Amino acid sequence: PPTIHLKDYRPPEFLIDRVELRFELDAEVTRVEALLQMRRNPAATRGDGDLHLDGEQLELEHVAIDGRPLPPAEYRVESEALILHHVPDRFRLETRVRIHPMLNTALEGLYQSGTLLCTQCEAQGFRRITYFLDRPDVMACYTTTLVADKGRYPVLLANGNPAGTEDLGDGRHLARWEDPFPKPSYLFALVAGDLHEVADRFTTASGRDVALRLYVEPENHDKCDHAMRSLKKAMRWDEERYGREYDLDVYLIVAVGHFNMGAMENKGLNVFNAKYVLARPDTATDQDFLGIEGVIAHEYFHNWTGNRITCRDWFQLSLKEGFTVYRDQEFSADMGSRDVKRIADVRTLRARQFPEDAGPLAHPVRPESYIEINNFYTATVYEKGAELVRMQVLLLGPEVFRRATDLYFTRHDGAAVTIEDFVRCMEEASGRDLTQFMRWYSQAGTPELTVTDDWDAADGVYTLTFRQQTAPSANHPSLGPLHIPVAIGLLDGAGRDLPLRIAEDTAEPPSGTRVLELRREEATYRFVGLRARPVPSLLRGFSAPVRVRYDYSDDDLMFLMAHDSDGFNRWDAAQTLAQRLLLRLVAEPEAAVPEGFVAAFRRALTDHEADPALRAEVLKLPSEAHLGEQMAIVDVDGIHRAREGLKQAILAALRDEFRAAYEDHRDAGPYELTPAAIGRRALKNLALGYLMQDGDAEAVDLCTAQFEAGTNMTDVIAALGLLVDAGGAPAERALDTFYRRWSGDPLVLDKWFAVQAASKRPDALARVEALLGHEAFTLRNPNRLRSLVGVFCNLNPVRFHAADGAGYRFLGDRVLELDPLNPQMASRLLQALARWRCYDPDRQARMRAQLERILDAVELSKDVYEVASKTLG
Ligand code: HT7
Ligand code: ZN
Numbered sequence: 001p002p003t004i005h006l007k008d009y010r011p012p013e014f015l016i017d018r019v020e021l022r023f024e025l026d027a028e029v030t031r032v033e034a035l036l037q038m039r040r041n042p043a044a045t046r047g048d049g050d051l052h053l054d055g056e057q058l059e060l061e062h063v064a065i066d067g068r069p070l071p072p073a074e075y076r077v078e079s080e081a082l083i084l085h086h087v088p089d090r091f092r093l094e095t096r097v098r099i100h101p102m103l104n105t106a107l108e109g110l111y112q113s114g115t116l117l118c119t120q121c122e123a124q125g126f127r128r129i130t131y132f133l134d135r136p137d138v139m140a141c142y143t144t145t146l147v148a149d150k151g152r153y154p155v156l157l158a159n160g161n162p163a164g165t166e167d168l169g170d171g172r173h174l175a176r177w178e179d180p181f182p183k184p185s186y187l188f189a190l191v192a193g194d195l196h197e198v199a200d201r202f203t204t205a206s207g208r209d210v211a212l213r214l215y216v217e218p219e220n221h222d223k224c225d226h227a228m229r230s231l232k233k234a235m236r237w238d239e240e241r242y243g244r245e246y247d248l249d250v251y252l253i254v255a256v257g258h259f260n261m262g263a264m265e266n267k268g269l270n271v272f273n274a275k276y277v278l279a280r281p282d283t284a285t286d287q288d289f290l291g292i293e294g295v296i297a298h299e300y301f302h303n304w305t306g307n308r309i310t311c312r313d314w315f316q317l318s319l320k321e322g323f324t325v326y327r328d329q330e331f332s333a334d335m336g337s338r339d340v341k342r343i344a345d346v347r348t349l350r351a352r353q354f355p356e357d358a359g360p361l362a363h364p365v366r367p368e369s370y371i372e373i374n375n376f377y378t379a380t381v382y383e384k385g386a387e388l389v390r391m392q393v394l395l396l397g398p399e400v401f402r403r404a405t406d407l408y409f410t411r412h413d414g415a416a417v418t419i420e421d422f423v424r425c426m427e428e429a430s431g432r433d434l435t436q437f438m439r440w441y442s443q444a445g446t447p448e449l450t451v452t453d454d455w456d457a458a459d460g461v462y463t464l465t466f467r468q469q470t471a472p473s474a475n476h477p478s479l480g481p482l483h484i485p486v487a488i489g490l491l492d493g494a495g496r497d498l499p500l501r502i503a504e505d506t507a508e509p510p511s512g513t514r515v516l517e518l519r520r521e522e523a524t525y526r527f528v529g530l531r532a533r534p535v536p537s538l539l540r541g542f543s544a545p546v547r548v549r550y551d552y553s554d555d556d557l558m559f560l561m562a563h564d565s566d567g568f569n570r571w572d573a574a575q576t577l578a579q580r581l582l583l584r585l586v587a588e589p590e591a592a593v594p595e596g597f598v599a600a601f602r603r604a605l606t607d608h609e610a611d612p613a614l615r616a617e618v619l620k621l622p623s624e625a626h627l628g629e630q631m632a633i634v635d636v637d638g639i640h641r642a643r644e645g646l647k648q649a650i651l652a653a654l655r656d657e658f659r660a661a662y663e664d665h666r667d668a669g670p671y672e673l674t675p676a677a678i679g680r681r682a683l684k685n686l687a688l689g690y691l692m693q694d695g696d697a698e699a700v701d702l703c704t705a706q707f708e709a710g711t712n713m714t715d716v717i718a719a720l721g722l723l724v725d726a727g728g729a730p731a732e733r734a735l736d737t738f739y740r741r742w743s744g745d746p747l748v749l750d751k752w753f754a755v756q757a758a759s760k761r762p763d764a765l766a767r768v769e770a771l772l773g774h775e776a777f778t779l780r781n782p783n784r785l786r787s788l789v790g791v792f793c794n795l796n797p798v799r800f801h802a803a804d805g806a807g808y809r810f811l812g813d814r815v816l817e818l819d820p821l822n823p824q825m826a827s828r829l830l831q832a833l834a835r836w837r838c839y840d841p842d843r844q845a846r847m848r849a850q851l852e853r854i855l856d857a858v859e860l861s862k863d864v865y866e867v868a869s870k871t872l873g
Helices: 225-242 286-301 314-335 338-358 379-396 398-412 419-430 554-563 567-587 595-606 612-619 624-629 636-664 675-694 697-709 713-726 729-742 746-757 764-772 782-795 806-818 823-833 841-855 862-872
Strands: 014-024 030-040 051-054 059-065 075-078 081-084 090-099 109-113 116-120 140-149 155-158 161-167 172-183 190-193 196-203 209-216 250-256 269-273 448-456 461-469 484-491 514-518 522-527 535-537 547-549
Touching: 059 081, 116 250, 116 269, 140 155, 140 190, 155 172, 190 269, 196 225, 209 225, 225 250, 225 286, 225 314, 225 398, 250 286, 269 286, 286 314, 286 675, 286 713, 314 338, 314 379, 314 419, 338 379, 338 567, 338 612, 338 624, 379 398, 379 419, 379 484, 379 514, 398 419, 461 484, 461 514, 484 554, 514 522, 535 554, 554 567, 554 595, 567 595, 567 612, 567 624, 567 636, 595 612, 595 636, 612 675, 624 636, 636 675, 675 697, 675 713, 697 713, 697 729, 713 729, 713 746, 729 746, 746 764, 746 782, 764 782, 764 806, 782 806, 782 823, 806 823, 806 841, 823 841, 823 862, 841 862
Parallel strands: 014 140, 209 250, 250 269, 448 547
Antiparallel strands: 014 030, 030 090, 051 081, 059 090, 075 081, 109 116, 116 190, 140 172, 155 190, 161 172, 196 209, 448 461, 461 522, 484 514, 484 535
16 A cells, blocks of 8 residues: 655645535435535645545546536546546536445444434545545535435434424425535545434523534433533633634534544544543543543543644644643643643653653654554544653643644634644744754654762752653664753752752742753752752653653652652652562562551651542552553563562551541542542542452452442442453452343443453453454444454553463554454554563563454555554564
């Protein structure tokens, strides 16, 4: 398959001003008539005179230009295009095609989910609906007419504002929708089905009235409150923080059961994975509730960052995704606890993006080439992209950043633009030169920041030296030093922040946090006027997506854990301390757990002044995957043993404290979804996790009691997971009870599959394989697939990486089985093998064998081909 390169970008030869679509909807055969007002693009270089329209899996029935049906000599149909020869400079193109939603298992284009029909067009799904210039820099105004059976599809939705309905008198009805805002084809959407409507309203800052509508399958009518509340909060927040108002008369969200990703920001008609809409305290965990709030906000924020202003081409994907993730992260931080949110986001970045950036699929935030764009909806484009925006906010300051975004929204409204256009607005609003900063968008790999220091007691000068390095890899050379904002503090012996006076300062220095701007490979800062050697607090708030190397003593880390004024760094110090100890225990299984470590954990656990949510974060040990990432060759079993052993040792020392924490943090009254209540449940369930570590009968009873009495899913699923890890009759009974209670609710049933796939038990794979045959399992539902196969391969390292290679064979089988059905999902699944070179030779050989076996398959999607071939390198 061909590789597409950023450097080959050319403006489109034709533009489309208006699009009129008419659908005769039917699950088996849908007819799509398209009327496109086209004209030559004056800004384009002239090609061969032919018009190439994208189209895949379309059955062409009719094609006409300006009302004249084209004879076969004037066009050619290829497998992925319709080519019209010698078209005029301005014309009306009519096409009619047939498509088959029911056969669409890839969930791209128009497909069936349960009894609904819905679309997913990003990135290139629109070409599976009609022939079109399916690229984001072709923006047009759309009118959509939907015709369907009234009984089966009483609700007919499309983008924009409603523009009338008709009963056609033959059992069918029609709905017309008009979208006045020009948009790229990837934002097109329609939904048809028997849906329950939840209605609300929102008055914008300027007094416009917007009808809000949530559509769900009727049985989910009572799980919509949280999503609707989240939407209204997001709408208000975007007005207050960015001055952005909603622009249509209606805002529609539809929840569907089959969806490849989280949700989709189609103009005026968001389509959501039901997982990110439906929640009731008894069906959804606290994390699910927070996920819904974040994703609802994310899609809403896209209305400005993505829809009104879109991407010129798919290489600019992070223009909308990085910025929108940054916006949703800040929204969630404002709605809940800022430190907890930052910790969660950095955990995700380190767990998903850092490994990606260190492996064979590494790519810059703005990639330079791709085979299949669907493979580039990655942690790098999304999460690292958000960090790049965050760094610009830090460099500019919040007020100047707001001026810069105002400029961006005014200057580029209605256009398809590039990352340079965005950064130029940052430069113009601030008067700063961000040329060097732009390297962040093109440089793959995680920079390493090595920090050394020196203390001159005689002069009271503390010197910090920073050295940055980004390891080049075969496909990604080093582009030179990056512009890195490093937020630091210096702590005195009592843990207070010191003034950060640098010798050359002319103005009063900040006390607290100071942002140093590294631009060269090496930079030295001399802090003067100090009485004693300070303890440095480095990269506060994780001010840049880098790895910091500084030789802290264990005592320094414990000191920072206890005193750093930066909540993020208190947590990070605890993680570093635990990571260091765990890696020592991997190398020396007999090594003792230092007293000081246990004491630091005791202090964190019993610090009643501190926020329980943060205490829970501090006490959570680094994951096995994260520990593996720190080793040249991952010692799968050693890491598991060390981590389990350390939990055991901590429990042995702090059993009473954990019991007390458990009791003290039980919910006293009814379930509440406040940050405080979420934090209490987190600490309580963390304590229960430790108490269950040695299978103590009393703890099993406690856990069983929590499982049985639990009225909220957070407590129930925490208890179920722990029981399943402990195994035996209590686990089987609980699994049985859970299944009987929830087998009718797909999202809850996903959790039942997931806890078994994540189980620490040695027979986890056997169980997962048996579950493939369960009547409720299907590869055709992405959520179900993720909950069983995805969880096993990505979140159960010790069982997935079993030395006999059975986990790898299992994955290879699933990828080959899935690829003909849903290539996007198959290729995502395959990425569990991306880090194969980090394992011992035996495991490497077994992983490589699966990758080769996949590449040998006769018919392979572009998606899987790209991942498998790049992974093998
Ligand atoms: N912008 C949306 C991306 C998306 C997507 C991409 C490829 C294949 C399927 C997809 N579903 C949604 C989601 C977002 O970032 O908001
Ligand atoms: Zn997005």
